[in-house]
Amino acid sequence: MANSWATLGVDLHLEPTGSGGLRRGLTDALRDAVRSGRLVPGTRLPSSRSLAADLGIARNTVAEAYADLVAEGWLTARQGSGTRVADRAVVPPAGTAPRRRAPGRPAHSLIPGTPDLAAFPRTEWLKAARRALATAPFDALGYGDPRGRPELRTALAGYLARARGVRTDPENVMITAGFSHALRILGALLRARGVRTVAVESYGLDVHWGLLRDAGLATPALPYDDLGTDPGPLDEEGAVLLTPAHQFPMGTPLHPDRRAAVVDWARRTGGLVLEDDYDGEFRYDRQPVGALQGLDPDRVVHLGTASKSLAPGLRLGWMALPPSLVEEAAAAKGRIDTCGVLDQLTLAEFLTCGAYDRHVRSARLRYRRRRDALAAAVADRAPEVTVTGIAAGLHAVLRLPPGTEQSVIQAATWQGLALHGLAFHRHEQALAEPLDALVVGYGTPPDSAWAGALEALCRVLP
Template identity: 45%
Template sequence: MKHQDRSKLIGQMRGSDFLQLDPGQAPHRGRTTWLADRLRSAIADGTLKLGAQLPATRVLAAELSMARGTVADAYQRLTEEGLLRTNQGGGTVVAAAPAIPDAPVTPPDTERGTRLFDISSGMPDLSAFPRAAWLRAERQVLATATSDELGYADPQGAPRLRAALAGWLARSRGVAVAPERVIVTAGVTGALSLLAQVLRDRGITSCAVEDPGAEGNRRILDYWLDKLTPIPVDEHGLDVTTLAASGERAVLVTPAHQFPTGVVLSPQRRRDLHTWADERDGLVIEDDYDSEYRYDRAPVRALHAAAPERVVHVSSLSKVLAPALRMGWMIAPQQLHEELVRKRWATDLGSPALPQLALAELIESGALERHLRSLRLRHRERRDAAVRAITEHLPGCAIEGIAAGLHLVVRIPEGADDAKVAEHARDAGIAVQPLSRHRFEPGPPGLVIGYGPHPSPRLEQAIATLGTLLRQ
């Protein structure tokens, strides 16, 4: 066969025998993510076993009619996750299975002995945790940490991390504060627990909360305080008129991306909330939930920026890195700052110093922002896949909260019992949250679906199952 004939045939090749990869299934944009997802799934389900060798990037790129850089980037992504290893002269091989499978499962259901495909929470893709970057940060910290940094840390957090967070918040959230005002906490949960105790010491034993609202936050506040007052949420966010009539002096809100409805607190409601705080000597607790992920809307500044002495800003990097780090922060009005730091000291002397320094290194090096940009692309593709699947398999059901975040809400037909739908889904092997679980008062039924951790094909399959259940 002549050289030009062979070239012509190679140019017509479509697909690879390796994992039966068909480039026709890849989106026009996001081919790197598509290929990385396919490889990761094959490693997770055992198709690619430990030590298995992958094709050379040049070879696989030719077979898939893709740019070699696309394949190399996919390999690099999995190498940073610790799943692949490049040997000197020996090609690229599988180094480990995902520590967090692409299809996360809950522990076995004690009543049924089954394992569930979990779309019940707004988690990120934890398999994408930047393992290599984190290891580099830890090595750098261990090589350079001073004796002071290895001693007892300041209870409000390592100075280096507080400085890094102050810069990060100024760039990303419009929160301009000195590092001395940042208090490092054990995630948002640790911040709310600490704040609730200080408020109780000051005689504030109740708090207003959104309805519907995040069940986890509600449980923490309910543990420390005597009463929680539900305030309705509509398409503009928290109903501030109802808040003003409640007589409460503190309120917890998720203004950037309300959980679970996904609405953004409107500009007018933001102004009304600040007015309420000024007139009632009120305190706004701003859980900056899901602020890192937005796809189809303009950025929204944090509430704290407009009223720093009326707003307690709390957040974490659980949705960017991993909840396992238990790393968050709080910025409080000056009048509360010293009490909060003293309470943190009395509780546990503060967070472990070495992870704080590693996180500071990750922020200072730019690795955190690069990781976040990659996650935004990945999560957007999965959001789009979830919307397509819902449109196909749950026709007529409204979809809300898709402009940002890691979850969406599907409004199911009036009269349906979302708790029963979730129960039937569990019987079918799928964990999904009923919207009613996050309500105080009865309201329209719905399902809360988290799409962040799941490759598109498995997510689409789970939604198809939900559609079958609803039709039944």
């Protein structure tokens, strides 16, 4: 039986010109595709038989066009490798603006917010993925529940109860594509409920404040002091976004009196607390601070992700929702699940088989060693700099002498070191006096680059 054109080789869109015959038209079309950069060097072309079937022309015509372009140096043909685009400079079409050269990447990065991606547990993750896929029911590959796969929601409910003190059922857990996705869902939900304002902390991430503003919500800043964020000014805001276990980026846990006060505010006003538990797994010198959600599951939304514990590229996050919000959150997310099913099933298996706990314990030890090396190096090389906020997490705050933050950031740029100052994380409405400090993400570099990054940091400290 003859092969259909739809089953032959790789696809290649060409429009041979009619002038000068098919052979010349095909040759010109291929040459133009290479010259313009549409076919980049190394691209493998379809076999002459496949392309002839696609174009509805004789195979010899294609073979002769290929031979012409090989002779001209546009293509190469080797036995066993097929016909490919030759390695040559691409000349952009006339009128095309030249592409600007991208600036060089820094040699080292201590930007907070990313774990050591080289330490991702590939082998264990692959084993979990194979087991998950082998046992997944057929309906798992369908559109699915907007809350996410029940296997992962069940695994997370158990893990969060055990490790973070969260009180929830699988029915009230929703899987999201990371924290930002969850915040978009909650922003839409709050706006639909008539909320106009979500209070935020004086220090944090402007991308999160921006997502809330995109939903039409105002984001006034609450005061911050040595006890953490002060919920005292809360009134009728409708909701508040906090990092109570480990304030980002200052690194302090919210004082117990203030934890109780913010929950009391939510009960009294009907408000909602959005708890960002971004790195709750990593603690070193103290017992873990339990989830605020455990104080009142009906008034607190607990949000977490695999971004710090595993990798942000997984795009896996979760919300433990008050039961009264589940249907509204599902409607705000959409009528079907929007998170990759296979990764959900893999994470569920990763959690239930114990691989997640093993990975976190190993990572906790590695990051603690880095934290200790950072504190020791700063104490030795820059005694005027104070290292704070290091009892937990993957970053530290380095308090600098007054007036030196910007000069240190500039010096870091010259050293090829990517670094954030505390001012980068300061809310524009923050009332407290600005502090000069660095926010150092010691979890970011791979092991092979950690010593070099630490040395570069010490060279720029005052």
